[in-house]
Amino acid sequence: MRANCAIDFFPSSFTTRGPALMGLQSANEGFLDGFICHADVDALFAHTRTVEEFAAFRQAASARSLPVHRIVPGDNPALAGAGALLHPFPGFGPLAWTRRFGDERAYSLLGITHTTATAAVMDSIGNLCIAPIQPWDAVVCTSTAVRQTYETVLDYWHDYLAARLGAVRFPRPMLPIIPLGVNTESFASTPAAQGARTRWRENNGIGESDIVVLWVGRFNHAAKAHPIPAYLALEAVARRVQCRIVYVQAGWFPNPQTERAFHDAARRCSPAVRHAFLDGRQPDVRAQVWHAADIFLSLSDNIQETFGLTPIEAMAAGLPVVVTDWDGYRDTVRVGIDGMRIPTTMPAKEAGGEVAQSFAAGGLSYDAYCGVTAETASIDFDRCVEALVSLASNPELRRRMGEAGRRRAVEVYDWCRVIAAYHDLIEELGRIRAAAQAEPRGSNAPAFPLRADPYAVFAGYATNPLTPESVLYPAAFAASLAVDAAAEHPLNSFAIPWLGGENRLRDLLARIHASPGSKVRDLAGAGEPLSGSMLRAIGWLAKMGFIRVAS
Numbered sequence: 001m002r003a004n005c006a007i008d009f010f011p012s013s014f015t016t017r018g019p020a021l022m023g024l025q026s027a028n029e030g031f032l033d034g035f036i037c038h039a040d041v042d043a044l045f046a047h048t049r050t051v052e053e054f055a056a057f058r059q060a061a062s063a064r065s066l067p068v069h070r071i072v073p074g075d076n077p078a079l080a081g082a083g084a085l086l087h088p089f090p091g092f093g094p095l096a097w098t099r100r101f102g103d104e105r106a107y108s109l110l111g112i113t114h115t116t117a118t119a120a121v122m123d124s125i126g127n128l129c130i131a132p133i134q135p136w137d138a139v140v141c142t143s144t145a146v147r148q149t150y151e152t153v154l155d156y157w158h159d160y161l162a163a164r165l166g167a168v169r170f171p172r173p174m175l176p177i178i179p180l181g182v183n184t185e186s187f188a189s190t191p192a193a194q195g196a197r198t199r200w201r202e203n204n205g206i207g208e209s210d211i212v213v214l215w216v217g218r219f220n221h222a223a224k225a226h227p228i229p230a231y232l233a234l235e236a237v238a239r240r241v242q243c244r245i246v247y248v249q250a251g252w253f254p255n256p257q258t259e260r261a262f263h264d265a266a267r268r269c270s271p272a273v274r275h276a277f278l279d280g281r282q283p284d285v286r287a288q289v290w291h292a293a294d295i296f297l298s299l300s301d302n303i304q305e306t307f308g309l310t311p312i313e314a315m316a317a318g319l320p321v322v323v324t325d326w327d328g329y330r331d332t333v334r335v336g337i338d339g340m341r342i343p344t345t346m347p348a349k350e351a352g353g354e355v356a357q358s359f360a361a362g363g364l365s366y367d368a369y370c371g372v373t374a375e376t377a378s379i380d381f382d383r384c385v386e387a388l389v390s391l392a393s394n395p396e397l398r399r400r401m402g403e404a405g406r407r408r409a410v411e412v413y414d415w416c417r418v419i420a421a422y423h424d425l426i427e428e429l430g431r432i433r434a435a436a437q438a439e440p441r442g443s444n445a446p447a448f449p450l451r452a453d454p455y456a457v458f459a460g461y462a463t464n465p466l467t468p469e470s471v472l473y474p475a476a477f478a479a480s481l482a483v484d485a486a487a488e489h490p491l492n493s494f495a496i497p498w499l500g501g502e503n504r505l506r507d508l509l510a511r512i513h514a515s516p517g518s519k520v521r522d523l524a525g526a527g528e529p530l531s532g533s534m535l536r537a538i539g540w541l542a543k544m545g546f547i548r549v550a551s
Helices: 023-038 051-063 076-082 093-099 119-127 144-165 191-203 228-238 256-269 283-292 310-316 353-361 366-375 381-393 395-413 415-435 483-488 493-499 502-514 520-526 532-543
Strands: 006-008 044-047 068-071 084-087 108-112 138-140 211-216 245-251 274-279 295-298 321-324 339-342 471-474 547-549
Touching: 006 076, 023 051, 023 108, 023 415, 044 051, 044 076, 051 068, 068 076, 076 084, 076 093, 084 415, 093 108, 108 415, 119 144, 138 415, 191 283, 211 283, 211 310, 211 381, 228 245, 228 256, 228 381, 245 283, 256 274, 274 283, 295 310, 295 381, 310 321, 310 395, 321 381, 339 381, 353 366, 381 395, 395 415, 471 502, 483 493, 483 502, 493 502, 493 532, 502 520, 502 532, 520 532, 532 547
Parallel strands: 006 044, 006 084, 044 068, 084 108, 108 138, 211 245, 211 295, 245 274, 295 321, 321 339
Antiparallel strands: 471 547
């Protein structure tokens, strides 16, 4: 068995069956399926906030006959048993604070990068500098480009903290690069897949000599990829080759205005190309459209991208790919082997100060912030057209690159390979934990200064504190409710577990009646140490009128 981890499970982030299909959901769904199917473990652990979330995880895990255990938030011993907690987002600072309430060496925390450009994610990167992140924690970067983003933002934030506060120590998590993966078997060119190709092309009036160029992804010019460069390039291709070019675009539109704008741009910019827009949220479209295509095209230009999963899916389906030399595409597509990477250009640093200020002030929405930067990122059109013409004109080149891409997808990006890399990482983090020394923390220092003991933070509210030296008496008047009835009343029942339960309340009341005038510390003489929950229980007995605390 390899090193295990608990999955921090949020159902809506691990499914592609919702109305708004996002790359994050596709990546997380694939990861969960890959982990369940390929992890070399003897049990599965789900870190969930509700029983409903755990039920959804059990359903997802039913593909494999393994014990499934729930871990509730804050159960540090259970997480120590799992060895690590994998958070499906990059920012796990709050989880590090929760861990600090126990032994920080008990388990590791892992996050995974997806989109990094949002304000929330940027804030979470900054939080890594002040949260109790440890060397045995890691933010898994899915590409070289996204790791560079993390290092740049962390460097900026370190410089600020040093100048503002004189900070000199800046612990960082590990930033390993592990790519996203795909289930390559589901994209294999089987006889059934080839039959689907034939039927789909026939049903849509596409001849065998027609070249189908495919795009898969959201239709969002501001937050995904601007379509006009692809339309312009394909128009030039259509005028140079003998075959008909069909551009199949599978995705979904955020609103009718964007849909009309895409259709208008397609008509204006590439009238010689036949355009087909498909709803990429439909499972049969996502499963079959790859096999109907001849070339995959993705001219990504957006800073919200970090990896780019669709080229890997295309490679797994045996398609040659033409992509921009952009973020994660640079790691995945080998020029001249799996396809072509088209050079890109964007303004140098110092060109976006006004854009950053407007985004920070709320003048630019997130989509507009991404969109403005995307509008200024250009491609080498000549290189793009030449790449597409060479593939459209040469079936042997398409076959060779498609086969190379398929091999690369199987050997590098299949989930069995990716999950093995996670096992390696978790085991490395475990070795670092085992060799680490405990960090000193003052006995009175809170684990999380911003979530400290409320009885300390709000100590000035009450007239008197309830301390071990406080003297207790039975109440002078008889309470109208028995202890059990008061504890079970809907006005009180939510708090009873935090008081030690009804048995403790009855026992404490009996001891106070047996020894009027006892001090709080004397009540711990029956083998039970004085604890916070005992003080809370005594406070409740006084609140409900069962006892009196002497002033």
